[in-house]
Structures are given as C-alpha cells and as structure tokens.
Amino acid sequence: MIAAASALAVLSGVIAAFTLSGAPAQAADKIEPSVRADLADDGTATFFLKLDDGADLSAAWTKPTDDARATWTFDELRHHAETTQASLKSILDARGAAYESFWIANTIKVTGDASLADALAGRPEVTGLLSERVAPLEEPTSTQDADASSAPQPGITQIGADKVWSQYGATGKGIVIANIDSGVQYDHPSLIGNYRGNKGGGNFDHAYNWYDPTGTCVTAPCDNNGHGTHTMGTMAGADGYGVAPGATWIAAKGCEARSCSDTSLLRAGQWILAPTDLAGKNPRPDLAPDIVNNSWGGGRGNTWYQKIIDSWRAAGIFPAFAAGNFGYGKCGTVDSPGDNQSAYTVGAVDATGTVANFSGLGPSSIATGKPDITAPGVDVVSTVPGSGYAKMSGTSMATPHLAGAVALLWSASPALAGDLKATAEALNNGATDKDDRRCGGDAAFNGVYGNGLLNIAKAVQDAPRGNAGVVSGTVTDKTTGKPIPMAAVTATGPQTRATATDAAGHFTLSLVAGDYTVAAKLYGYGDASARVTVTAGGTATADLPMAPAPSQKVTGIARDARGRAVPGATVELKGTPLPAVTTDATGRYTFPKVAQGAYTADLTAPEPALCYGGSTTPVTVDGDETADLNVPWRADALGWHCEDTRPDWADTRETLTLSGDEDATTVTLPFPVTVHGRTYATVNVTTNGTVNLLAPRLGDYQNVPLGDVRQPNGLLAPFWDDLTVDGRASVRTATLGQTGHRRFVIEWRDVRLSGTRDRVSFQVVLAETGGVTFQYRGLSGDAERGASATVGIEDAGGVTATQYSFELPVLRDGTAITFGK
Structure with missing residues (x-):
C-alpha cells in the first residue's frame, strides 16, 4: 500500500459514493451530504458527477495485437464519454463553470455553487454528485536504511526469480512495467539503465514515460516520499534488487506526497492506458505499459476504481494491487481497490513464508478469491531517493514482487503476454499452497494466503515454453497469390490468441500444445481457416488463402x-x-x-x-x-418528443398587457392543457419568449439549457432569450376551432432581441387534443434563427425536458416544431 501501510481511510467516502447505481428518485438525493456541507460552508464546492457504467469493452480481446487492443479501448472510452457528457458540458460551459472530464471512468470533476449542483443533480444522466477528497498516506510499518548489495535480495530468491534468470534466461526484457505511486528517482544507479526515457549518452526524454498530475515535478521524474522509488526498485531494479531487472519502466505520480487525491489517481489511471506528453496532451495508447503496480488503497467494499481497472484489462494491462496493511488477524480486511474482482491482489509474507501480521485478509465482501496470492513484504530492501537503499515492510512491498514476476512470466512465455486470464491461472497454479483456514477456504485456496506463496520459477516451468509451440503461416489472395497484410488471424483451442499479418502477409503465434482452428478475416475477402496441431517445441504451418468477396x-x-x-x-x-x-x-x-x-x-x-x-x-x-x-424520435424520460411539422400560422387579435424588457402576465386558458402528465388551467406569458406553466416570474432573465432543476421549471420555450416588447412589438392571443378541437395561440410579434436591431415573430399553439407546437415567421440571420436562444419544453420538476436547441442558429423561417407523445 502507498507508503506501505497506505490506509487511505478518508478515500473510503468517495469510493463508496462512486458505487451509486441507477438514478435516485429525487434530484436532491443524488447530492452527497459532504457536497451540501461544502456548499453551505463558503458557497462553492468541488465534486464529481457520477454517470453510467461506461463503454462496452467486451470486444477488445478480438483485436489482433496488444497495441490494437489498447487503441480500440481508448477510442471506445473516449467516444462514449464524449457522447454521454455532451449535454452536461453544454450546461457547464453556459455557466462558465470550471470542470475536468475523465473518459476512462466517464465522470466529470466540477467546481460550482449550489444552483449549479442542483441543476446537475436534476439531469437524468447524472446518478450522483460526490465529494473531492484527499486521502492520507501512512508511513511503512517499518523503515530503516540499508547498505548497497549486489546479491539477489531474499525476496527474489524466495519466489524463485533468480532461477528464472539462470534457467530460462528471462529477465523481463521486452516488457514495460509501470507504477502509480509517489514518483521515482529516475537517475538512481539501480534504476537509470532501464528507464524508458533514457535515450543514452546522458540524454533523457520524459514525454510518454513520466506523468505528474500533482504538479510537483512535471518536467522530470522525482519522488518526494520514497515509496514509489522503493516499489519500482523491487519490480525492475538492477544490482539484485528487482524481480525483473530486464524490464523497461515508466511511472505516473498518482500521489502528492503523503496523500493521494482521487483526482490524481484518476488522471494517473487514465495516463496508464494512454500515456501523454508532459503537458498531459496527445495521448498514445500504443505506448501503454504491459503491467501496472498499485501499492495504494483504503476502505473496503468500494468499487470507485473498478472502471479504470476494467479498462486496463480490456487493453491487456495486468493490474497488480496491494491487499492493505490492516489485517492484524481479522478476516475481511482486504482494502479497496484490492478487494475488487478485476484486481489481482497481493498479501504479504515474511522470510519464513508466514503471513505478515499486518497483511489484509479475505474474504472480500464484493469479490471472490481475495487476496489472490501472497509475496515477500517484510524487511524488503530496495531503492530510495538520494541514490540509496532502505528496508521497508508492507503489502506495498509484496505487490511489486508480483508485478515483476508477471514481467518474468511474459518474457519467458510470450504465449501468455496480454492474456490476463491465462496469466492469473499460471501464477495461481504455480503458487506454493499454504493451508490456513481461519478466514475460509482450504489448502489450495484460502482467505489468508489466497492461492499460496508466489513461486514464479514453478509458474514459468509450467507455462507454455517447453510444452508450447508455434503456428505460423502466410495469408494470401486466392486469386492472385499475393500476400495480404493486416489480416486478423485468430487461433482458437486450448487458448485463444490473435495477431495481424505483416506486410508480407506472414503471421506467427506462440501457443500451448494442442489442436487449434486458425482463422483469417479481412474486409473484402471471405473468411479462411485451417485446423492445426501444435506440438511442444514444434512449428505448425497454417497457410490461409482468402478468396476475394464479390x-x-x-x-x-x-x-x-x-x-x-x-x-x-x-x-x-x-x-x-x-x-x-x-x-x-x-x-x-x-x-x-x-x-x-x-x-x-x-x-x-x-x-x-x-x-x-x-x-x-x-x-x-x-x-x-x-x-x-x-x-427514431429522440424522446425524453416521459415519452415526449419533438418533430418538424407544417406551420399553420394563426391570426391573433387580442393583445396582452406585456411591454418592456422584463414583464409577465397570467392568462386563463379556454380549455385545460396537459404537458408531461400534468394539467394546467392557466399559463404565464413572459416578454422573454417563454410560457411558464407554474408561476408568473421565476428567474428567466438568462436562458440556460433545459432539464435544469433551477427555476424556472414547467417551461414552454419557443424562443427563450433576452427580448424586448417595444412600441413596434406586441404579444397576442387567439382561440380558434370548435369545442373538442380548439387551439389556443400565443404570438410574439416583431419582438426585438435586446441590444440589437433583430426582430422575431413566433407562436405557441396549445391543442385541446394534446400537444404543443412552436412556429416561426420572418427569421433571417443567425440571431433570429436562435443563436442565443433556448428552444424546447421542460416538465414541472425541471428534470425531464425535450430540448430542440440551445444557442444554435437552427430555426427556419416558415417552419413549425410539434411536441407530444
């Protein structure tokens, strides 16, 4: 855990809040009490908008390469966020509110006042307004300086990493590993060699290799706590400190110093999937790491980081999380996010293989199989800032042992790289069983040790290496014999792996021995497939001619x-x-x-x-x-929609006593009118181009997007803007038709857009048979076509609305818009 103990207790409140699902019955219920308290304190608050469960990423595994998976996942997440957040951003922009959008968790961080909070809570796509919090970091359970050493550290030999180096020649080379932590001393003698930003000759490029959302050390990596440098050393340090000394590392500073804010953790989680330049711009999902270590957490039973973990997994990124340091013999003490189902969670043992007294214990209240595994976490010596070394204890120290072990596994067995399910199975099956049933389970799996003590030597031994083989082939055009590049090739059998053909139409897949169907797909061709048998150490050939499709x-x-x-x-x-x-x-x-x-x-x-x-x-x-x-119609929550219809301009003769810039009057209707399920006998007409169904005057001085719980509510807005009824203009009414089929018409004739020479004429038609129609005449130019107006209808609660437009020049001369079910 961050700073080893890392009980991010304060974070638990925001974590819990992020688990809200479904829209509360009342808008006010969506606002967390702590947000209300902040608003009452000084009139403003910073809070997060909780939206839906995010994009559907289930198809990510079908992408042919790891880079393609990450890029596709990034594109889907960003598109989903842009689509679902659009209306909210319009409201925020109209208010001039400060906000930050997160695509990876589909949430928006907002700073605003009570009226803005109420307006946002009234939006149907918002399911919660949650406080911004900062979580404290606790110190490691023990820390002391240590002398430099060139021999493998005890934890490395305890898990068998040194055997993997010597017997299989696997050190993590080709694997990129990352941490979200307090930072890293990048030029530490034991870390500088395999930092991805090290370009050689004393030159460094930190863009896409380092990210500091806290603003502490933006231009180059630093560590103002020591914890992050320590965990990185255990993962990838040289000189016998790191489990995977051949792996390449990058890092995100998700924690300010002794604390991790939810904002920094969200920004860092987003960067892991799509690294950016130092300014946080120009994302490159193709540069995402393969593994990310998370030695932080706090609270239990909370799923606020679940979307981020799921997004990483969709992109093929292995998520290692610490189990927490508040076990002390009590079951059910695995901290969040480590107690989430998608996290791979690590508890701590001492040099004898006995669980550490502080290690979080299962079971989880929200997931099965926690912790997943245990690893050395007591008196672990690793790198610290100042180019020194220190001994620390905590599940923070155990987790990087596991993260480094995954790098070893993937470098020794490329067939498992990116296959998170198969990787977890290999780690679990290779672990040394530890029988402790006090928190449930049996010898093979229990709530104390999970699947047992990490044994990476056994996992690599049993992985698809010696019992693995290769299938290769060439995809060609059946008619011309020419190679086909970029065809998606998928092997399905004991495991499923995918790749894409190169420029020569060639592909190669490393696979566990067994029988497979190898299939090629590409637009413009019919599918091609072949059955092959992969043998241990052998190479099977699957050439796939594809016939051009008509x-x-x-x-x-x-x-x-x-x-x-x-x-x-x-x-x-x-x-x-x-x-x-x-x-x-x-x-x-x-x-x-x-x-x-x-x-x-x-x-x-x-x-x-x-x-x-x-x-x-x-x-x-x-x-x-x-x-x-x-x-289809774009219907609101009550089933009302709008449609463009033919206008039937009415002759209105009765003039209302309305004049000036800000005026309103109440009109008795000749028949009751039902809108959004509520019936009205009177309406209130204003000079600002609105019909208020509830009250004569409730703050329509500035038009805003509809679906906003702030007053005015119960609104018909044919042209809500700052309008003036001067000597040339008038507001008129008429009742037309026979009983049962009557129409009541309200017309704004030649009203002036305040501060301009532009004038508009429009009518609201209320039908006795149901429905509301807006119609327009004499419009020309963007201002008269609605460039600064709101057009649409809103229910009495201000929550449900059918908005035709907001500050868009889309109204047309001689047209009508009808609203109804």
Whole structure:
C-alpha cells in the first residue's frame, strides 16, 4: 500500500459514493451530504458527477495485437464519454463553470455553487454528485536504511526469480512495467539503465514515460516520499534488487506526497492506458505499459476504481494491487481497490513464508478469491531517493514482487503476454499452497494466503515454453497469390490468441500444445481457416488463402416514424473500412460497392440532432441490398418528443398587457392543457419568449439549457432569450376551432432581441387534443434563427425536458416544431 501501510481511510467516502447505481428518485438525493456541507460552508464546492457504467469493452480481446487492443479501448472510452457528457458540458460551459472530464471512468470533476449542483443533480444522466477528497498516506510499518548489495535480495530468491534468470534466461526484457505511486528517482544507479526515457549518452526524454498530475515535478521524474522509488526498485531494479531487472519502466505520480487525491489517481489511471506528453496532451495508447503496480488503497467494499481497472484489462494491462496493511488477524480486511474482482491482489509474507501480521485478509465482501496470492513484504530492501537503499515492510512491498514476476512470466512465455486470464491461472497454479483456514477456504485456496506463496520459477516451468509451440503461416489472395497484410488471424483451442499479418502477409503465434482452428478475416475477402496441431517445441504451418468477396450495391432510405424521408443523416457501415455517407434530399443513401458479409448500418441523425435519435440496423450483403433505416424520435424520460411539422400560422387579435424588457402576465386558458402528465388551467406569458406553466416570474432573465432543476421549471420555450416588447412589438392571443378541437395561440410579434436591431415573430399553439407546437415567421440571420436562444419544453420538476436547441442558429423561417407523445 502507498507508503506501505497506505490506509487511505478518508478515500473510503468517495469510493463508496462512486458505487451509486441507477438514478435516485429525487434530484436532491443524488447530492452527497459532504457536497451540501461544502456548499453551505463558503458557497462553492468541488465534486464529481457520477454517470453510467461506461463503454462496452467486451470486444477488445478480438483485436489482433496488444497495441490494437489498447487503441480500440481508448477510442471506445473516449467516444462514449464524449457522447454521454455532451449535454452536461453544454450546461457547464453556459455557466462558465470550471470542470475536468475523465473518459476512462466517464465522470466529470466540477467546481460550482449550489444552483449549479442542483441543476446537475436534476439531469437524468447524472446518478450522483460526490465529494473531492484527499486521502492520507501512512508511513511503512517499518523503515530503516540499508547498505548497497549486489546479491539477489531474499525476496527474489524466495519466489524463485533468480532461477528464472539462470534457467530460462528471462529477465523481463521486452516488457514495460509501470507504477502509480509517489514518483521515482529516475537517475538512481539501480534504476537509470532501464528507464524508458533514457535515450543514452546522458540524454533523457520524459514525454510518454513520466506523468505528474500533482504538479510537483512535471518536467522530470522525482519522488518526494520514497515509496514509489522503493516499489519500482523491487519490480525492475538492477544490482539484485528487482524481480525483473530486464524490464523497461515508466511511472505516473498518482500521489502528492503523503496523500493521494482521487483526482490524481484518476488522471494517473487514465495516463496508464494512454500515456501523454508532459503537458498531459496527445495521448498514445500504443505506448501503454504491459503491467501496472498499485501499492495504494483504503476502505473496503468500494468499487470507485473498478472502471479504470476494467479498462486496463480490456487493453491487456495486468493490474497488480496491494491487499492493505490492516489485517492484524481479522478476516475481511482486504482494502479497496484490492478487494475488487478485476484486481489481482497481493498479501504479504515474511522470510519464513508466514503471513505478515499486518497483511489484509479475505474474504472480500464484493469479490471472490481475495487476496489472490501472497509475496515477500517484510524487511524488503530496495531503492530510495538520494541514490540509496532502505528496508521497508508492507503489502506495498509484496505487490511489486508480483508485478515483476508477471514481467518474468511474459518474457519467458510470450504465449501468455496480454492474456490476463491465462496469466492469473499460471501464477495461481504455480503458487506454493499454504493451508490456513481461519478466514475460509482450504489448502489450495484460502482467505489468508489466497492461492499460496508466489513461486514464479514453478509458474514459468509450467507455462507454455517447453510444452508450447508455434503456428505460423502466410495469408494470401486466392486469386492472385499475393500476400495480404493486416489480416486478423485468430487461433482458437486450448487458448485463444490473435495477431495481424505483416506486410508480407506472414503471421506467427506462440501457443500451448494442442489442436487449434486458425482463422483469417479481412474486409473484402471471405473468411479462411485451417485446423492445426501444435506440438511442444514444434512449428505448425497454417497457410490461409482468402478468396476475394464479390462486391454489391447497398442502398436504402432513412425515414422517421411517420414514414417521412430524413435528409442529412450520416450512415456508417460498421465492419467495413468504407467512409460514411450522407442521406440526400430524398433520404436516400448508397454504398456503391460493399463486399459480401454481415454488417451493421449505424445511422446518426442530422447535425444538430434536434428531434431525431440514431439507430443500428443489421445488414447482410449477399447480393444487391436495399436496407431502409429507421430514424427514431429522440424522446425524453416521459415519452415526449419533438418533430418538424407544417406551420399553420394563426391570426391573433387580442393583445396582452406585456411591454418592456422584463414583464409577465397570467392568462386563463379556454380549455385545460396537459404537458408531461400534468394539467394546467392557466399559463404565464413572459416578454422573454417563454410560457411558464407554474408561476408568473421565476428567474428567466438568462436562458440556460433545459432539464435544469433551477427555476424556472414547467417551461414552454419557443424562443427563450433576452427580448424586448417595444412600441413596434406586441404579444397576442387567439382561440380558434370548435369545442373538442380548439387551439389556443400565443404570438410574439416583431419582438426585438435586446441590444440589437433583430426582430422575431413566433407562436405557441396549445391543442385541446394534446400537444404543443412552436412556429416561426420572418427569421433571417443567425440571431433570429436562435443563436442565443433556448428552444424546447421542460416538465414541472425541471428534470425531464425535450430540448430542440440551445444557442444554435437552427430555426427556419416558415417552419413549425410539434411536441407530444
């Protein structure tokens, strides 16, 4: 754990808060009491917005290379965050609020006042507002200086790492290892040689190799605590200190000094998946590490870091976590995030292999199999700042033994690299059983030692090396015989491994011995496969000729729910490299040549989306295909949506007593009107282009996005802006039609946009049969088309809204928008 004991107790509150699932019944219930307390203290607070469970990353394993997995995972996470956070960012931008978005956990850190907190809590996509906290770091359970030594440290020999060096020649070479910790002294004599930023000749490039979100030492690695340098030395240090001295290391400073803020931990977790330059810009997921050590944690039963761990795993990054230092013989004391299912969690033993008295014990209240394993964590000598060495104790010291062991395993057995499930099985099966049933379990697995004491020599011995072989081959065009580069090749059998062909169409996979189906896929070709048997030490050949797939025409029309053509929609044929196309004026799209196969047509509504949502439609191409696509309404939580309709401009004659820049009046309706399930007998009309269903005047001086619990609520906003009813303008009404089919019309005629010469005319039509229509006349120029206005409807609670636009010049002369179910 950070600073070895690392009981990040204060963190437990924010951790617990991040586990909220589903939207609370009331907006106020979403705001954590500590946020309310901060707001009451000085009027502002910093808090996190909890959103959904994040992007679906289940398809990451199908990507052909580790770099491709990381890049795909990064793209999916960022796209999901951009999509789901868009409306919230619009609100924050409109308020001028300070905020920071995190794509890896789909959360936003915000600083604002009570009105902003209430507005955000009212958004349906927000499930919680959670405090920003800083967690203290505790000192190691014991620390003392130590002399330099060239012999392998006792913990290294205890787990058999020295045997792996000598018997298999594996030292971790080719594996990149990282830690999230207090930093690293990069030029320590035992660490400088394999720092990825060391370019030789005394030259260093820290970009993409070091990240300090705390602002302590941004331009070059440092360690103002000592803990991070110690854990890195145990993982990758030279001179007998590191388990994997051949591994390359990078680092993120997720902890300020004696504390780790949740902000720094989130930033660091994001950087691990996509390292950046020193300014935190230009992410490169292809430079992500293979393994990340996390000797920090606090609290129990909390899943706030679970999304980050899952994202790492999707990218093929092995997540090692400490079990915590507050066991003291009590069961159920594994700290979070180490008690999360996705973490691989490490307890500590002493030189005799006996569990340390401080080591966190299982079981976990939220996961099975914790801790996963134990490793040396008592009196561990490793590197510290000042180019020295020190002896420390804690599960913080045990975890880097495990992280380094994974680097050894992967360098000795490339067939396991990136295969996290198979890697965990190899570590667990290789561990020396320790029978201690006081926290449940048996000799093979129990809540004290997990699967036992780490034995990397045994894990490597049993790994797919001697009993592994190779399958290689070339993917070619069946017609021309030419090699096909970038084909995805997957071997399925005792294990599943994937790669991509090189420029010569060649591929190689290291596999555990057994029978496999090797298959090649690439757009434009039919699939090809072959059965092979991989033998220990042998090389099997699987040449895969792929037949070019015939190309067919795919076309169709995008229509809305009423069967009307939708022009300007974007259609992308997923599973192909073909560029997206746009529907024409008749709603038609065409892909002239599409290789035969099964795909999905993803439709994105015209920009801005306005009344339409998107859709996904399966398309199987086995001949010329006609695939018409549905363009659904973008409905709110109560089922209301908007649609563009034909205007029916009404002649209004009765003038309301409204004038000036800020005025309102109450109007009795000729028939009751129901909006969002609530019925009204009167409405309140304002000079600022709104109909307030609840009150004459409740703060509509500045338009904001709808779906905001701040007043005004219960709003019809045909053109909410700062408007003036001067001598040339008027606000009028009319009742039209026969009983049962009447329409009540409110018209703003030639009202002026305050401070400009622009004027607008628009009407709200309330139908006795249900629904609300906005219609417009005489619009020209961006200001008159809504560049600074809010358009849409909002329910009485301010939580549910159908917003047509916010400060977008999208209104058109002679058009109408109807809202209803």
